[in-house]
Amino acid sequence: MKIIDAVLGFFKPAVVEKEREVNVVRLDTVDSTNSFLRTYTPADDEPMTVVVADYQTAGRGQGTNTWESEAGKNLLFSVLVHPTMLPVRSQFLLSEAGALALKEALTDYVKDDIRLKWPNDIYWKDKKLSGTLIETKLAGGRIKDCIFGVGLNVNQEAFHSDAPNPVSLCQILGHEVDKKELLEKIVKKFSELYNLLEMGGYNDISAMYHEALYRRGGFHKFRDADGEFDGAIVEVEDDGHLILRDKSGRIRKYQFKEVEFII
Structure with a gap:
């Protein structure tokens, strides 16, 4: 030591x-x-x-x-x-x-x-x-x-x-x-x-x-620049982008700080 x-x-x-x-x-x-x-x-x-x-x-x-x-x-x-x-x-x-x-x-x-x-x-x-x-x-x-x-x-x-x-x-x-x-x-x-x-x-x-992801199954509340929506986690890409799918089937892609989990 x-x-x-x-x-x-x-x-x-x-x-x-x-x-x-x-x-x-x-x-x-x-x-x-x-x-x-x-x-x-x-x-x-x-x-x-x-x-x-x-x-x-x-x-x-x-x-x-x-x-x-x-x-x-x-x-x-x-x-x-x-x-x-x-x-x-x-x-x-x-x-x-x-x-x-x-x-x-x-x-x-x-x-x-x-x-x-x-x-x-x-x-x-x-x-x-x-x-x-x-x-x-x-x-x-x-x-x-x-x-x-x-x-x-x-x-x-x-x-x-x-x-x-x-x-x-x-x-x-x-x-x-x-x-x-x-x-x-x-x-x-x-x-x-x-x-x-x-x-x-x-x-x-x-x-x-x-x-191990939090909220990895089902739809949950999120908020982005356009407001609140229900989304399901699809994946996290190798570069760190979070991919969500909303209830209309639209795929949404976010960098950190571009989307918020509503808890």
Whole structure:
């Protein structure tokens, strides 16, 4: 185990643990774990880096959204990988693999009703358990780096922001969960799914993702720029587009933020 000597000013000293070819950087406080990894330089033999913080002063969600998290209660972490083997056109498979890793790890605690809400939120019934912010860096027509930033509600007992439907594992189970053990399960699952991507198992990842989708069967309420409608999920394309079919039979295709699930 190695103690990092340098302190960059916005976070407290960190501990780095090396195991299973994954470097784990543990921080007390940071602006955001994604921001930390954007300036982090991994060693040449470091294929995967995980940075986890007890508290984020500027935790971010998608777009301009923020992430509410009580200090020390939840899992706030980011994973850095270098998926140069994956074609740029198929980069949404990384999002699918990350969401599946969370879903599979959480199934050890909650046996039913854990689903993946497109593109990569984790839902329990109609409540949001986790959100992910993914950032990629391209170089020479390849995916040089990919950072998965995850906020997972673990032991928080009450939420005070205007987020409409948060829930935590503690609220579901009625007791606290060991965060370190849960993180180890997530990283192990992600490593397995990432290995599957490295071996070209694209169809397997896509099939598992579609099977786990929130509202994957039947018609449900959605809203786009033209208003509300009833739609059924047809598929999620390799580039991440959501394909819906409305009750008139019309096929509708959406990028992220172009359509809203009405819950």
